[in-house]
Amino acid sequence: MARARAVETLxxxxxxxxxxxxxxxxxxxxxxxxxxxxxxxxxxxVPVFAATxxxxxxxxxxxxxxQIDPDDTVTIMSKCPEIGQGIKTSLPMVIAEELDADWGxxxxxxxxxxxxAYGAQFAGGSFSTPMNYEPLRRVGAxxxxxxxxxxxxxxxxxxxxxDTQIPGYVRHTGTGRKLSYGALSARASRMKPPDMRMVKxxxxxxxxxxxxxxxGVDNPLIVTGQPLFGIDMSLPGMKYAVFEKCPVxxxxxxxxxxxxIKALPGVRDAFLVPGARPTGLPDGMAITLQDGVAIIGDxxxxxxAALDKLIVEWDEGPVASQxxxxxxxxxxxxxxxxxxxxxxxxxxxDQALASAAxxxxxxxxxxxxAHTPLEPMNATARxxxxxxxxxxxxxxxxxGQGAIAKLLGLAPSNVTVHxxxxxxxxxxxxxxxxxxxxAVLSKMTGVPIKVLRNRxxxxxxxxxxxxxxxxxxxxxxxSGTLTAFRDHxxxxxxxxxxxxxxxxxxxxxxxxxxxxxxxxxxxxxxLGVPTGPMRAPQSNALGYAFQSFLDEVALAAGKxxxxxxxxxxxxxxxxxxxxxxxxxxxxxxxxxxxxxxxPKRGVGVLELVREKSGWGxxxxxxxxxxxxxxxxxxxxxxxxxxxxxxxxxxxxxVDKVWIAADVGRQIVNPSGALNQLQGGAxxxxxxxxxxxxxxxxxxxxxxxxxxxxxxxxxxxxxxxVYFNITDNMVTGLGEPAVPPAPxxxxxxxxxxxxxxxxxxxxxxxxxxxx
Amino acid sequence: xxxxxxxxxxxxxxxVDGSTPLLWVLRDVLDLKGSKFGCGMGLCGACTVHLNxxxxxxxxxxxxxxxxxxxxxxxxxxxxxxxxxxxxxWVELDVPQCGYCQAGQIMAATALLxxxxxxxxxxxxxxxxxxxxxxxxxxxxRAAIKQAAGLPTADTREA
Numbered sequence: 001m002a003r004a005r006a007v008e009t010l011x012x013x014x015x016x017x018x019x020x021x022x023x024x025x026x027x028x029x030x031x032x033x034x035x036x037x038x039x040x041x042x043x044x045x046v047p048v049f050a051a052t053x054x055x056x057x058x059x060x061x062x063x064x065x066x067q068i069d070p071d072d073t074v075t076i077m078s079k080c081p082e083i084g085q086g087i088k089t090s091l092p093m094v095i096a097e098e099l100d101a102d103w104g105x106x107x108x109x110x111x112x113x114x115x116x117a118y119g120a121q122f123a124g125g126s127f128s129t130p131m132n133y134e135p136l137r138r139v140g141a142x143x144x145x146x147x148x149x150x151x152x153x154x155x156x157x158x159x160x161x162x163d164t165q166i167p168g169y170v171r172h173t174g175t176g177r178k179l180s181y182g183a184l185s186a187r188a189s190r191m192k193p194p195d196m197r198m199v200k201x202x203x204x205x206x207x208x209x210x211x212x213x214x215x216g217v218d219n220p221l222i223v224t225g226q227p228l229f230g231i232d233m234s235l236p237g238m239k240y241a242v243f244e245k246c247p248v249x250x251x252x253x254x255x256x257x258x259x260x261i262k263a264l265p266g267v268r269d270a271f272l273v274p275g276a277r278p279t280g281l282p283d284g285m286a287i288t289l290q291d292g293v294a295i296i297g298d299x300x301x302x303x304x305a306a307l308d309k310l311i312v313e314w315d316e317g318p319v320a321s322q323x324x325x326x327x328x329x330x331x332x333x334x335x336x337x338x339x340x341x342x343x344x345x346x347x348x349x350d351q352a353l354a355s356a357a358x359x360x361x362x363x364x365x366x367x368x369x370a371h372t373p374l375e376p377m378n379a380t381a382r383x384x385x386x387x388x389x390x391x392x393x394x395x396x397x398x399x400g401q402g403a404i405a406k407l408l409g410l411a412p413s414n415v416t417v418h419x420x421x422x423x424x425x426x427x428x429x430x431x432x433x434x435x436x437x438x439a440v441l442s443k444m445t446g447v448p449i450k451v452l453r454n455r456x457x458x459x460x461x462x463x464x465x466x467x468x469x470x471x472x473x474x475x476x477x478x479s480g481t482l483t484a485f486r487d488h489x490x491x492x493x494x495x496x497x498x499x500x501x502x503x504x505x506x507x508x509x510x511x512x513x514x515x516x517x518x519x520x521x522x523x524x525x526x527l528g529v530p531t532g533p534m535r536a537p538q539s540n541a542l543g544y545a546f547q548s549f550l551d552e553v554a555l556a557a558g559k560x561x562x563x564x565x566x567x568x569x570x571x572x573x574x575x576x577x578x579x580x581x582x583x584x585x586x587x588x589x590x591x592x593x594x595x596x597x598x599p600k601r602g603v604g605v606l607e608l609v610r611e612k613s614g615w616g617x618x619x620x621x622x623x624x625x626x627x628x629x630x631x632x633x634x635x636x637x638x639x640x641x642x643x644x645x646x647x648x649x650x651x652x653x654v655d656k657v658w659i660a661a662d663v664g665r666q667i668v669n670p671s672g673a674l675n676q677l678q679g680g681a682x683x684x685x686x687x688x689x690x691x692x693x694x695x696x697x698x699x700x701x702x703x704x705x706x707x708x709x710x711x712x713x714x715x716x717x718x719x720x721v722y723f724n725i726t727d728n729m730v731t732g733l734g735e736p737a738v739p740p741a742p743x744x745x746x747x748x749x750x751x752x753x754x755x756x757x758x759x760x761x762x763x764x765x766x767x768x769x770x
Numbered sequence: 771x772x773x774x775x776x777x778x779x780x781x782x783x784x785x786v787d788g789s790t791p792l793l794w795v796l797r798d799v800l801d802l803k804g805s806k807f808g809c810g811m812g813l814c815g816a817c818t819v820h821l822n823x824x825x826x827x828x829x830x831x832x833x834x835x836x837x838x839x840x841x842x843x844x845x846x847x848x849x850x851x852x853x854x855x856x857x858x859x860w861v862e863l864d865v866p867q868c869g870y871c872q873a874g875q876i877m878a879a880t881a882l883l884x885x886x887x888x889x890x891x892x893x894x895x896x897x898x899x900x901x902x903x904x905x906x907x908x909x910x911x912r913a914a915i916k917q918a919a920g921l922p923t924a925d926t927r928e929a
Binding site: 704 | 775787789792799802803804805806807808809810811813816826828841843844848857860862863864866867868869870871872873876892896899900902904905906908909910912
């Protein structure tokens with residue numbers, strides 16, 4: 001088990017190469033706009049689009065992912081949307097590695113949405129790396145074989161006499177004679193592609209690109225302010241739309257002062273839009289078009305400014321009776337009764353608690369949380385002649401395509417969705433309603449439309465990370481071993497039957513299977529507020545509740561909190577996972593094998609973070625403390641330690657964070673990986689310190705970043721990251737660093753002050769020195 | 771109404787309502803898309819530009835108040851040696867995740883280093899805390915500012 005410290009220093013790359021690749025992408029972007037204005041449906045297929053973008057050069061296609069120019073430029077398609085997780089850099093790295101390409105000559109491009117060519121294309125669940133790592137190695141290796149075959153043919157020798165030791169060249173091993181990939185591109189494109197299953201991939205010890213910290217491929221465009229993001233899209237003749245919805249979820253407009261609005265300067269039109277929910281799925285993620293009022297303007301500013309004058313009579317509907325306060329009261333009431341249903345029952349918890357040497361009880365609550373990517377929801381659409389084209393920052397392009405096709409009664413082939421770089425996703429852009437709005441409004445107005453939310457609309461009409469309440473009880477025997485564990489989870493339902501989206505809990509939520517007597521029960525409250533997945537869904541909330549309570553239990557047992565967790569993980573599968581409960585055992589999740597949870601990997605990261613953080617070896621001043629948490633989610637094993645100082649008036653300052661991560665045998669791009677882990681831990685801290693969406697009479701109370709506060713530079717601690725490299729499948733890092741962060745922080749606060757954080761976000765008033 | 775602006779050293783005449791914020795003139799009239807819309811209330815800093823070198827939230831700056839001030843945007847910040855160094859440090863240290871806030875971060879950092887070539891961690895906190903990064907790349911933003919300043923990039927705020 002080798003342990004590698006993350007490398008902070010990046011390999012410096014030639015500035016000229018960077019500028020070159022940047023300008024190519026820039027041209028491609030502009031061409032898309034211009035061609036659309038000329039009435040052409042944009043076709044990203046080769047070589048029409050490529051020829052336009054590259055002028056005289058022709059790209060030769062080796063497969064759906066790889067095109068090579070005679071000038072040696074290698075274009076590699078990145079199949080999944082880029083939302084800040086770094087996939088547009090890391091997936092092309094995987095292909096380039098096996099292709100033996102010269103990375104300095106690689107241009108990464110966003111692939112078109114084409115399920116037949118690329119399979120599943122989405123950004124979610126930290127799946128992009130585990131789903132694509134091995135297949136894309138073969139994509140690169142296959143194209144390499146075609147280049148070798150082309151050279152061998154040109155030289156009249158067998159391919160076994162050729163190698164690709166020099167990146168970007170096929171060499172005749174015997175003579176050293178070589179041909180560049182560009183020189184071979186035309187011939188290679190005519191070679192029969194080998195069977196992907198049969199091609200040989202490299203021994204990882206020979207990797208030259210994978211495992212190197214590389215700077216993101218779009219960075220040169222970002223730092224020079226080039227148009228790149230969804231919001232930057234522009235079409236000739238385009239008008240701007242704001243779309244105002246009822247402040248109460250599910251409400252609809254009855255009437256509005258539309259004539260007055262239409263008379264305002266810069267406003268072209270204003271009208272009511274009837275909503276629809278054609279997918280028939282429950283709650284937040286499935287909303288395709290809500291009822292609302294559209295204002296169309298010559299500029300977005302004019303359309304948005306008109307909102308100040310807009311007067312709407314709303315039919316608020318039934319959700320207007322719902323408030324955070326009433327949910328809090330209802331949850332307390334439900335907690336004193338029996339759960340509505342039992343999710344899991346092992347052994348006999350009542351008996352075990354009755355005979356326990358010590359019983360610990362703990363309540364934990366967490367709020368609704370908004371995703372708030374910094375780029376507000378937006379999309380640009382052009383409807384013409386029974387077809388629609390949409391440009392959007394999206395995590396879920398195929399779902400958007402499907403929703404638009406269904407709502408507008410079009411064949412999916414007549415709905416083209418272009419994935420543009422997203423200014424953050426965090427799960428929010430798995431929803432597709434803003435894409436639908438743009439398409440519908442373009443059809444209704446007959447002109448290209450860009451719809452863009454203002455920040456208040458963006459915060460108040462999200463789908464949210466669901467709130468939840470946990471009522472725990474645990475029993476310890478005389479030696480401090482955990483013998484009984486109970487959770488009564490009070491959560492939400494959208495229809496009285498099913499959980500609200502992402503408001504569920506898996507029956508094997510840790511410590512299930514590691515405690516002989518365990519019961520998880522669930523009660524549900526009817527919620528009309530849309531909910532859905534947020535970065536590390538379920539886990540981002542459950543991590544706080546379970547890892548906080550386990551900390552209490554550890555201290556009650558008189559044990560060191562890290563050692564207690566290690567001991568628990570070493571309680572080798574006391575309870576097998578019975579079939580009716582499913583769980584995270586080996587299974588085919590539609591597209592990949594899900595490996596079994598491996599407690600040894602949990603122990604590994606806990607031991608590593610204990611060593612690196614100086615846990616138990618530091619002398620700390622008063623009201624300073626260290627806390628730890630471990631969580632397994634999205635195939636990643638992450639342990640975090642935090643040190644915090646709590647001021648006498650209760651203000652929390654995070655002094656430092658240490659992270660140990662195990663995501664398998666290979667870190668594809670250590671630079672991106674480090675960024676994800678650091679950002680993920682800070683995301684969890686930000687949520688715990690300042691983020692809560694409160695509901696009052698069916699409305700979201702928060703409006704902008706003054707009352708919905710995100711972590712700022714002066715609050716961000718240093719974050720040290722360590723990887724535990726283990727011989728396991730290569731998995732993703734977008735999500736798993738988030739769940740352990742809130743509990744590590746709250747456990748550190750408990751160590752510093754003796755006070756448990758029972759409710760998020762952290763209220764400094766509860767931490768005042770007495 | 772007609773306004774003549776000095777944007778990145780070039781005179782630009784635009785015909786817009788005087789209440790229109792500079793951000794929307796830059797983005798939608800002059801087609802300079804680098805400055806970003808995040809909050810519309812000067813709370814997030816994604817729209818930061820320089821007016822006569824001073825970092826300014828363009829989303830709450832009406833065009834009627836800009837006058838003859840030199841407007842520098844992310845597209846033009848590389849014209850100054852400090853701006854060029856900051857840009858280079860951002861690429862070398864691979865600062866961005868989604869990248870949406872980074873134009874504003876670079877503008878704020880360039881203004882900081884122009885006024886204060888050797889900032890302390892406290893100076894960085896003071897100058898940068900008005901710029902939100904939802905991906906929380908603050909660790910790298912701090913390091914990149916130090917790198918652009920020629921300072922050691924290690925975080926000296928050790929616990």
